[in-house]
Amino acid sequence: MLSLKLESISKSFGYRQVLKGINLEVQPGQCCGIVGPNGSGKSTLLKIAAGLISPTSGKIRFADSNKIVTFDTARNSLFWIAPDLEFYGELTALENLSLFAKIRGLKKSRAEIVEQIDRVGLEKRENDQVGSYSTGMRQRLKFALALVCEPQILLLDEPGSNLDWQGVDFVDRFIRDLKQKTALCLATNNPDETKYADFSIHLG
Amino acid sequence: MPTSLSIWVERVSALFLKEIKSELRTRYAFNSLLMFSVVTLTAVSFSVGQFTLSVQVKSALYWLILFFASMAGLAQVFIKEEEAKTSYLLKLASPPAIIYLGKFLYNWVLLLALQVIIIPLFVIFLNLELVNLALFLTVSFLGSLALSAATTIIGAIVSKANVKGALFAVLSFPLLIPVLVAGIEGAQLATSGAKFSEAWGQISLLLSFSVVMLTVSIILFEFVWSE
Numbered sequence: 079m080l081s082l083k084l085e086s087i088s089k090s091f092g093y094r095q096v097l098k099g100i101n102l103e104v105q106p107g108q109c110c111g112i113v114g115p116n117g118s119g120k121s122t123l124l125k126i127a128a129g130l131i132s133p134t135s136g137k138i139r140f141a142d143s144n145k146i147v148t149f150d151t152a153r154n155s156l157f158w159i160a161p162d163l164e165f166y167g168e169l170t171a172l173e174n175l176s177l178f179a180k181i182r183g184l185k186k187s188r189a190e191i192v193e194q195i196d197r198v199g200l201e202k203r204e205n206d207q208v209g210s211y212s213t214g215m216r217q218r219l220k221f222a223l224a225l226v227c228e229p230q231i232l233l234l235d236e237p238g239s240n241l242d243w244q245g246v247d248f249v250d251r252f253i254r255d256l257k258q259k260t261a262l263c264l265a266t267n268n269p270d271e272t273k274y275a276d277f278s279i280h281l282g
Numbered sequence: 283m284p285t286s287l288s289i290w291v292e293r294v295s296a297l298f299l300k301e302i303k304s305e306l307r308t309r310y311a312f313n314s315l316l317m318f319s320v321v322t323l324t325a326v327s328f329s330v331g332q333f334t335l336s337v338q339v340k341s342a343l344y345w346l347i348l349f350f351a352s353m354a355g356l357a358q359v360f361i362k363e364e365e366a367k368t369s370y371l372l373k374l375a376s377p378p379a380i381i382y383l384g385k386f387l388y389n390w391v392l393l394l395a396l397q398v399i400i401i402p403l404f405v406i407f408l409n410l411e412l413v414n415l416a417l418f419l420t421v422s423f424l425g426s427l428a429l430s431a432a433t434t435i436i437g438a439i440v441s442k443a444n445v446k447g448a449l450f451a452v453l454s455f456p457l458l459i460p461v462l463v464a465g466i467e468g469a470q471l472a473t474s475g476a477k478f479s480e481a482w483g484q485i486s487l488l489l490s491f492s493v494v495m496l497t498v499s500i501i502l503f504e505f506v507w508s509e
Contacts, residue, residue, distance in 0.1 A: 130370055130509070153374075153377070163370050163371060163374075164366060164367040164370070165371065169307075178371065180293065180296035181372070182293075182375045
Protein backbone atom coordinates (compact mmCIF):
# COMPACT_ATOMS: atom_id res chain seq x y z
CA MET A 79 0.00 0.00 0.00
CA LEU A 80 1.21 3.48 -0.88
CA SER A 81 2.09 6.22 1.56
CA LEU A 82 2.50 9.91 0.81
CA LYS A 83 5.23 12.19 2.10
CA LEU A 84 5.58 15.91 1.41
CA GLU A 85 8.96 17.42 2.28
CA SER A 86 9.45 21.18 2.76
CA ILE A 87 6.79 22.12 0.23
CA SER A 88 6.65 25.81 -0.66
CA LYS A 89 4.52 27.44 -3.30
CA SER A 90 4.42 31.01 -4.53
CA PHE A 91 2.11 32.62 -7.06
CA GLY A 92 4.12 35.56 -8.32
CA TYR A 93 5.34 37.45 -5.26
CA ARG A 94 2.71 35.92 -2.97
CA GLN A 95 3.90 32.92 -0.99
CA VAL A 96 1.01 30.61 -0.21
CA LEU A 97 2.83 27.65 1.32
CA LYS A 98 6.12 27.68 3.19
CA GLY A 99 8.07 24.57 4.20
CA ILE A 100 5.13 22.21 4.67
CA ASN A 101 6.02 18.69 5.84
CA LEU A 102 3.46 15.93 5.90
CA GLU A 103 3.43 12.14 5.96
CA VAL A 104 0.34 9.97 5.62
CA GLN A 105 0.43 6.18 5.92
CA PRO A 106 -2.28 3.78 4.70
CA GLY A 107 -5.13 3.72 7.22
CA GLN A 108 -4.41 7.28 8.34
CA CYS A 109 -6.35 10.44 7.66
CA CYS A 110 -4.59 13.78 7.74
CA GLY A 111 -6.76 16.86 8.16
CA ILE A 112 -5.64 20.08 6.49
CA VAL A 113 -7.33 23.07 8.05
CA GLY A 114 -6.94 26.81 7.78
CA PRO A 115 -8.78 29.94 6.74
CA ASN A 116 -9.79 30.70 3.15
CA GLY A 117 -6.75 31.41 0.99
CA SER A 118 -4.35 29.63 3.33
CA GLY A 119 -3.34 27.12 0.63
CA LYS A 120 -5.31 23.99 1.56
CA SER A 121 -6.47 23.31 -2.00
CA THR A 122 -3.06 24.26 -3.40
CA LEU A 123 -1.37 21.73 -1.11
CA LEU A 124 -3.71 18.97 -2.28
CA LYS A 125 -3.16 19.90 -5.93
CA ILE A 126 0.59 19.68 -5.36
CA ALA A 127 0.21 16.26 -3.71
CA ALA A 128 -1.92 15.12 -6.67
CA GLY A 129 0.76 16.25 -9.13
CA LEU A 130 -1.59 18.77 -10.70
CA ILE A 131 0.63 21.75 -9.98
CA SER A 132 4.33 21.91 -9.24
CA PRO A 133 5.67 23.22 -5.95
CA THR A 134 8.08 26.14 -6.05
CA SER A 135 10.38 24.02 -3.88
CA GLY A 136 10.20 20.79 -1.93
CA LYS A 137 9.64 17.15 -2.77
CA ILE A 138 6.67 14.80 -3.05
CA ARG A 139 7.52 11.19 -2.32
CA PHE A 140 5.44 8.07 -2.65
CA ALA A 141 6.49 4.84 -0.98
CA ASP A 142 5.21 1.31 -1.18
CA SER A 143 6.30 -0.58 1.98
CA ASN A 144 9.31 1.73 2.40
CA LYS A 145 10.26 1.34 -1.27
CA ILE A 146 10.20 4.70 -3.11
CA VAL A 147 7.98 4.71 -6.21
CA THR A 148 7.93 7.32 -8.97
CA PHE A 149 5.00 9.65 -9.52
CA ASP A 150 4.25 7.93 -12.84
CA THR A 151 3.77 4.66 -10.94
CA ALA A 152 1.84 6.31 -8.10
CA ARG A 153 -0.48 8.24 -10.43
CA ASN A 154 -2.71 5.22 -11.04
CA SER A 155 -3.15 4.71 -7.30
CA LEU A 156 -3.98 8.31 -6.50
CA PHE A 157 -7.22 10.25 -6.75
CA TRP A 158 -8.31 13.78 -5.93
CA ILE A 159 -11.85 15.00 -5.27
CA ALA A 160 -12.26 18.77 -5.29
CA PRO A 161 -14.59 21.53 -6.45
CA ASP A 162 -12.08 22.23 -9.28
CA LEU A 163 -12.48 18.73 -10.73
CA GLU A 164 -14.90 18.95 -13.64
CA PHE A 165 -16.37 16.38 -16.01
CA TYR A 166 -17.11 16.69 -19.71
CA GLY A 167 -20.60 18.14 -19.83
CA GLU A 168 -21.31 16.81 -23.33
CA LEU A 169 -20.58 13.21 -22.26
CA THR A 170 -22.81 11.05 -20.11
CA ALA A 171 -21.81 10.02 -16.59
CA LEU A 172 -21.03 6.52 -17.82
CA GLU A 173 -18.94 7.84 -20.73
CA ASN A 174 -16.99 10.16 -18.43
CA LEU A 175 -16.14 7.39 -15.99
CA SER A 176 -15.37 4.86 -18.75
CA LEU A 177 -13.11 7.39 -20.45
CA PHE A 178 -11.18 8.04 -17.26
CA ALA A 179 -10.82 4.30 -16.57
CA LYS A 180 -9.62 3.62 -20.13
CA ILE A 181 -7.10 6.49 -20.16
CA ARG A 182 -5.80 5.28 -16.81
CA GLY A 183 -5.46 1.81 -18.25
CA LEU A 184 -8.00 0.28 -15.83
CA LYS A 185 -9.98 -2.71 -17.04
CA LYS A 186 -13.51 -1.93 -15.90
CA SER A 187 -16.67 -3.33 -17.43
CA ARG A 188 -19.74 -1.22 -18.04
CA ALA A 189 -21.57 -3.10 -15.26
CA GLU A 190 -18.81 -2.34 -12.75
CA ILE A 191 -18.95 1.38 -13.55
CA VAL A 192 -22.75 1.51 -13.47
CA GLU A 193 -22.62 -0.22 -10.08
CA GLN A 194 -20.47 2.59 -8.66
CA ILE A 195 -22.73 5.26 -10.18
CA ASP A 196 -25.70 3.56 -8.52
CA ARG A 197 -23.81 3.35 -5.24
CA VAL A 198 -23.49 7.15 -5.00
CA GLY A 199 -27.22 7.60 -5.49
CA LEU A 200 -27.33 8.36 -9.22
CA GLU A 201 -29.37 5.28 -10.19
CA LYS A 202 -30.74 5.33 -13.73
CA ARG A 203 -28.93 8.60 -14.49
CA GLU A 204 -25.78 7.03 -15.96
CA ASN A 205 -26.87 7.77 -19.53
CA ASP A 206 -27.65 11.45 -18.87
CA GLN A 207 -25.16 14.06 -20.03
CA VAL A 208 -23.22 15.47 -17.09
CA GLY A 209 -24.06 18.97 -18.37
CA SER A 210 -27.62 18.34 -17.18
CA TYR A 211 -26.49 17.36 -13.65
CA SER A 212 -26.84 19.64 -10.65
CA THR A 213 -23.72 20.65 -8.70
CA GLY A 214 -24.54 18.11 -6.01
CA MET A 215 -24.95 15.31 -8.56
CA ARG A 216 -21.58 16.17 -10.06
CA GLN A 217 -20.07 16.00 -6.60
CA ARG A 218 -21.56 12.53 -6.15
CA LEU A 219 -20.16 11.50 -9.54
CA LYS A 220 -16.66 12.41 -8.34
CA PHE A 221 -17.07 9.87 -5.56
CA ALA A 222 -18.28 7.29 -8.09
CA LEU A 223 -15.11 7.90 -10.08
CA ALA A 224 -13.03 7.48 -6.93
CA LEU A 225 -14.76 4.14 -6.31
CA VAL A 226 -14.00 3.05 -9.88
CA CYS A 227 -10.31 3.98 -9.41
CA GLU A 228 -9.94 2.23 -6.02
CA PRO A 229 -7.17 4.64 -4.97
CA GLN A 230 -4.53 3.91 -2.35
CA ILE A 231 -4.04 7.63 -1.75
CA LEU A 232 -7.13 9.83 -1.71
CA LEU A 233 -7.04 13.61 -1.53
CA LEU A 234 -10.35 15.19 -0.53
CA ASP A 235 -10.97 18.92 -0.80
CA GLU A 236 -14.23 20.02 0.86
CA PRO A 237 -15.85 16.60 0.16
CA GLY A 238 -19.27 17.50 1.54
CA SER A 239 -19.69 20.69 -0.47
CA ASN A 240 -22.97 21.05 -2.40
CA LEU A 241 -24.36 17.80 -1.04
CA ASP A 242 -27.78 17.25 0.54
CA TRP A 243 -28.10 15.32 3.81
CA GLN A 244 -28.22 11.98 1.95
CA GLY A 245 -25.06 12.93 0.11
CA VAL A 246 -23.35 13.94 3.35
CA ASP A 247 -24.42 10.61 4.83
CA PHE A 248 -22.91 8.81 1.84
CA VAL A 249 -19.64 10.75 2.21
CA ASP A 250 -19.54 9.74 5.88
CA ARG A 251 -19.80 6.04 4.96
CA PHE A 252 -17.40 6.51 2.03
CA ILE A 253 -14.67 8.03 4.20
CA ARG A 254 -15.13 5.51 7.02
CA ASP A 255 -14.90 2.59 4.53
CA LEU A 256 -11.87 3.90 2.66
CA LYS A 257 -10.03 5.03 5.75
CA GLN A 258 -9.29 1.40 6.69
CA LYS A 259 -7.00 0.82 3.70
CA THR A 260 -6.24 4.21 2.19
CA ALA A 261 -3.95 7.13 2.95
CA LEU A 262 -6.38 10.05 3.18
CA CYS A 263 -5.77 13.81 3.12
CA LEU A 264 -8.79 15.91 3.90
CA ALA A 265 -8.85 19.67 3.42
CA THR A 266 -11.84 21.23 5.10
CA ASN A 267 -13.14 23.84 7.49
CA ASN A 268 -16.27 21.89 8.26
CA PRO A 269 -16.19 20.66 11.91
CA ASP A 270 -18.30 17.65 10.85
CA GLU A 271 -15.52 16.58 8.50
CA THR A 272 -12.46 17.32 10.66
CA LYS A 273 -13.61 14.48 12.96
CA TYR A 274 -12.24 11.92 10.45
CA ALA A 275 -8.69 13.21 10.85
CA ASP A 276 -6.20 11.26 12.97
CA PHE A 277 -3.96 14.33 12.99
CA SER A 278 -4.13 17.75 11.39
CA ILE A 279 -1.91 20.43 10.01
CA HIS A 280 -2.92 24.06 10.28
CA LEU A 281 -2.16 26.45 7.45
CA GLY A 282 -2.16 30.21 7.37
CA MET B 283 -0.74 -10.41 -21.86
CA PRO B 284 -0.97 -6.90 -23.30
CA THR B 285 2.34 -5.23 -24.10
CA SER B 286 3.11 -1.72 -22.88
CA LEU B 287 2.78 -0.52 -26.49
CA SER B 288 -0.71 -1.98 -26.85
CA ILE B 289 -1.73 -0.43 -23.51
CA TRP B 290 -0.48 2.94 -24.77
CA VAL B 291 -2.36 2.51 -28.04
CA GLU B 292 -5.56 1.70 -26.10
CA ARG B 293 -5.17 4.78 -23.89
CA VAL B 294 -4.40 7.13 -26.80
CA SER B 295 -7.32 5.66 -28.78
CA ALA B 296 -9.67 6.21 -25.82
CA LEU B 297 -8.80 9.91 -25.71
CA PHE B 298 -8.98 10.23 -29.49
CA LEU B 299 -12.44 8.61 -29.61
CA LYS B 300 -13.62 10.86 -26.78
CA GLU B 301 -12.50 13.91 -28.79
CA ILE B 302 -14.40 12.67 -31.84
CA LYS B 303 -17.51 11.98 -29.73
CA SER B 304 -17.33 15.43 -28.09
CA GLU B 305 -16.83 17.09 -31.48
CA LEU B 306 -19.80 15.28 -32.99
CA ARG B 307 -21.96 16.51 -30.10
CA THR B 308 -20.68 20.07 -29.83
CA ARG B 309 -19.21 20.90 -33.29
CA TYR B 310 -16.71 23.01 -31.33
CA ALA B 311 -13.83 23.00 -33.81
CA PHE B 312 -14.99 21.58 -37.11
CA ASN B 313 -17.58 24.27 -37.75
CA SER B 314 -14.91 26.97 -37.26
CA LEU B 315 -12.56 25.19 -39.66
CA LEU B 316 -15.25 24.60 -42.25
CA MET B 317 -16.82 28.04 -42.12
CA PHE B 318 -13.48 29.81 -42.42
CA SER B 319 -12.49 27.65 -45.40
CA VAL B 320 -15.77 27.86 -47.27
CA VAL B 321 -16.21 31.62 -46.72
CA THR B 322 -12.65 32.37 -47.87
CA LEU B 323 -12.92 30.11 -50.87
CA THR B 324 -16.29 31.53 -51.91
CA ALA B 325 -15.11 35.13 -51.46
CA VAL B 326 -12.01 34.53 -53.59
CA SER B 327 -14.04 32.66 -56.18
CA PHE B 328 -16.50 35.58 -56.56
CA SER B 329 -13.80 38.24 -56.51
CA VAL B 330 -11.73 36.69 -59.32
CA GLY B 331 -14.85 36.16 -61.40
CA GLN B 332 -13.96 35.13 -64.94
CA PHE B 333 -10.21 35.60 -64.48
CA THR B 334 -8.08 32.51 -64.22
CA LEU B 335 -5.69 32.30 -61.29
CA SER B 336 -2.21 30.92 -61.85
CA VAL B 337 -1.20 27.53 -60.45
CA GLN B 338 1.09 29.33 -57.99
CA VAL B 339 -1.73 31.49 -56.62
CA LYS B 340 -4.14 28.55 -56.32
CA SER B 341 -1.55 26.46 -54.47
CA ALA B 342 -0.72 29.33 -52.12
CA LEU B 343 -4.42 29.97 -51.49
CA TYR B 344 -5.01 26.29 -50.70
CA TRP B 345 -2.27 26.21 -48.07
CA LEU B 346 -3.15 29.61 -46.62
CA ILE B 347 -6.70 28.43 -46.08
CA LEU B 348 -5.44 25.27 -44.37
CA PHE B 349 -3.02 27.32 -42.25
CA PHE B 350 -5.56 29.90 -41.06
CA ALA B 351 -8.32 27.31 -40.66
CA SER B 352 -6.05 25.28 -38.41
CA MET B 353 -5.40 28.42 -36.38
CA ALA B 354 -9.14 29.01 -36.04
CA GLY B 355 -9.99 25.46 -35.03
CA LEU B 356 -7.09 23.32 -33.92
CA ALA B 357 -5.85 25.55 -31.10
CA GLN B 358 -9.20 25.04 -29.37
CA VAL B 359 -8.30 21.49 -28.43
CA PHE B 360 -6.53 22.59 -25.23
CA ILE B 361 -8.22 25.96 -24.72
CA LYS B 362 -11.59 24.25 -24.25
CA GLU B 363 -10.06 21.93 -21.61
CA GLU B 364 -8.79 24.94 -19.66
CA GLU B 365 -12.02 26.89 -20.05
CA ALA B 366 -14.19 23.95 -18.96
CA LYS B 367 -11.66 23.07 -16.20
CA THR B 368 -11.56 19.49 -17.46
CA SER B 369 -7.78 19.53 -17.80
CA TYR B 370 -7.43 18.29 -14.20
CA LEU B 371 -9.40 15.18 -15.10
CA LEU B 372 -6.92 14.39 -17.88
CA LYS B 373 -3.93 15.24 -15.69
CA LEU B 374 -5.15 12.82 -13.02
CA ALA B 375 -5.80 10.11 -15.57
CA SER B 376 -2.65 9.76 -17.56
CA PRO B 377 0.92 10.73 -18.40
CA PRO B 378 1.24 13.89 -20.55
CA ALA B 379 2.51 12.06 -23.65
CA ILE B 380 -0.76 10.15 -23.98
CA ILE B 381 -2.73 13.40 -23.79
CA TYR B 382 -0.56 15.01 -26.48
CA LEU B 383 -0.82 12.01 -28.83
CA GLY B 384 -4.60 11.72 -28.41
CA LYS B 385 -5.10 15.42 -29.09
CA PHE B 386 -2.64 15.40 -32.01
CA LEU B 387 -4.41 12.44 -33.66
CA TYR B 388 -7.74 14.21 -33.31
CA ASN B 389 -6.37 17.43 -34.83
CA TRP B 390 -4.86 15.49 -37.71
CA VAL B 391 -8.11 13.67 -38.47
CA LEU B 392 -9.98 16.98 -38.27
CA LEU B 393 -7.62 18.57 -40.78
CA LEU B 394 -7.84 15.54 -43.09
CA ALA B 395 -11.65 15.73 -42.94
CA LEU B 396 -11.44 19.42 -43.85
CA GLN B 397 -9.23 18.57 -46.83
CA VAL B 398 -11.74 15.97 -48.03
CA ILE B 399 -14.29 18.81 -48.22
CA ILE B 400 -12.20 21.69 -49.53
CA ILE B 401 -10.21 19.90 -52.25
CA PRO B 402 -13.38 19.22 -54.33
CA LEU B 403 -14.51 22.82 -53.62
CA PHE B 404 -11.19 24.11 -54.97
CA VAL B 405 -11.66 22.00 -58.09
CA ILE B 406 -15.21 23.30 -58.58
CA PHE B 407 -14.84 26.98 -57.66
CA LEU B 408 -11.25 27.74 -58.70
CA ASN B 409 -10.83 25.10 -61.39
CA LEU B 410 -7.84 23.55 -59.64
CA GLU B 411 -6.40 20.92 -61.98
CA LEU B 412 -5.06 17.95 -60.06
CA VAL B 413 -2.82 16.66 -62.83
CA ASN B 414 -0.84 14.43 -60.47
CA LEU B 415 -3.57 13.58 -57.95
CA ALA B 416 -1.45 11.06 -56.00
CA LEU B 417 1.30 13.65 -55.46
CA PHE B 418 -1.20 16.34 -54.45
CA LEU B 419 -2.82 14.01 -51.91
CA THR B 420 0.58 12.90 -50.57
CA VAL B 421 1.68 16.52 -50.05
CA SER B 422 -1.68 17.38 -48.45
CA PHE B 423 -1.50 14.32 -46.19
CA LEU B 424 2.04 15.06 -44.99
CA GLY B 425 1.36 18.80 -44.77
CA SER B 426 -1.63 18.22 -42.51
CA LEU B 427 0.51 15.86 -40.39
CA ALA B 428 3.10 18.63 -39.93
CA LEU B 429 0.45 21.30 -39.31
CA SER B 430 -1.32 19.17 -36.70
CA ALA B 431 1.87 18.21 -34.87
CA ALA B 432 2.87 21.88 -34.56
CA THR B 433 -0.55 23.38 -33.86
CA THR B 434 -1.26 20.83 -31.11
CA ILE B 435 1.78 21.81 -29.05
CA ILE B 436 1.27 25.52 -29.80
CA GLY B 437 -2.39 25.15 -28.75
CA ALA B 438 -1.20 23.70 -25.44
CA ILE B 439 1.17 26.65 -24.90
CA VAL B 440 -1.51 29.19 -25.83
CA SER B 441 -4.08 27.59 -23.49
CA LYS B 442 -1.88 28.51 -20.51
CA ALA B 443 -1.64 32.18 -21.54
CA ASN B 444 -3.91 34.89 -20.18
CA VAL B 445 -4.22 36.64 -23.54
CA LYS B 446 -4.86 33.93 -26.10
CA GLY B 447 -6.13 36.00 -29.06
CA ALA B 448 -3.19 36.68 -31.35
CA LEU B 449 -0.69 34.48 -29.57
CA PHE B 450 -1.44 31.41 -31.66
CA ALA B 451 -0.70 33.20 -34.94
CA VAL B 452 2.42 34.85 -33.52
CA LEU B 453 3.84 31.52 -32.33
CA SER B 454 2.79 29.36 -35.25
CA PHE B 455 3.71 31.57 -38.21
CA PRO B 456 7.54 31.44 -37.82
CA LEU B 457 7.41 27.75 -36.89
CA LEU B 458 5.22 26.77 -39.83
CA ILE B 459 6.95 28.75 -42.61
CA PRO B 460 8.89 25.64 -43.80
CA VAL B 461 5.64 23.63 -43.91
CA LEU B 462 3.85 26.37 -45.84
CA VAL B 463 6.69 26.77 -48.35
CA ALA B 464 7.07 23.01 -48.92
CA GLY B 465 3.29 22.55 -49.10
CA ILE B 466 2.83 25.34 -51.63
CA GLU B 467 5.73 24.15 -53.79
CA GLY B 468 4.50 20.53 -53.60
CA ALA B 469 0.97 21.55 -54.60
CA GLN B 470 2.35 23.62 -57.50
CA LEU B 471 4.35 20.64 -58.75
CA ALA B 472 1.33 18.33 -58.44
CA THR B 473 -0.99 20.70 -60.29
CA SER B 474 1.54 21.25 -63.05
CA GLY B 475 1.95 17.50 -63.62
CA ALA B 476 5.38 16.89 -62.05
CA LYS B 477 6.45 13.38 -61.06
CA PHE B 478 6.98 12.18 -57.49
CA SER B 479 10.76 12.25 -57.92
CA GLU B 480 10.64 15.99 -58.71
CA ALA B 481 8.79 16.71 -55.46
CA TRP B 482 11.00 14.53 -53.28
CA GLY B 483 12.58 17.58 -51.61
CA GLN B 484 9.18 18.89 -50.48
CA ILE B 485 7.95 15.44 -49.39
CA SER B 486 11.07 14.72 -47.35
CA LEU B 487 10.92 18.18 -45.74
CA LEU B 488 7.30 17.71 -44.67
CA LEU B 489 8.03 14.20 -43.37
CA SER B 490 11.18 15.27 -41.49
CA PHE B 491 9.44 18.30 -40.01
CA SER B 492 6.60 16.10 -38.76
CA VAL B 493 8.93 13.53 -37.19
CA VAL B 494 11.04 16.21 -35.47
CA MET B 495 7.99 18.18 -34.31
CA LEU B 496 6.24 15.09 -32.93
CA THR B 497 9.36 13.94 -31.08
CA VAL B 498 10.12 17.35 -29.60
CA SER B 499 6.47 17.89 -28.68
CA ILE B 500 6.17 14.57 -26.84
CA ILE B 501 9.29 15.47 -24.83
CA LEU B 502 8.31 19.09 -24.14
CA PHE B 503 4.59 18.61 -23.60
CA GLU B 504 5.10 17.52 -19.99
CA PHE B 505 6.56 20.94 -19.16
CA VAL B 506 3.89 22.82 -21.09
CA TRP B 507 1.06 20.79 -19.54
CA SER B 508 2.20 21.13 -15.92
CA GLU B 509 1.45 24.28 -13.95
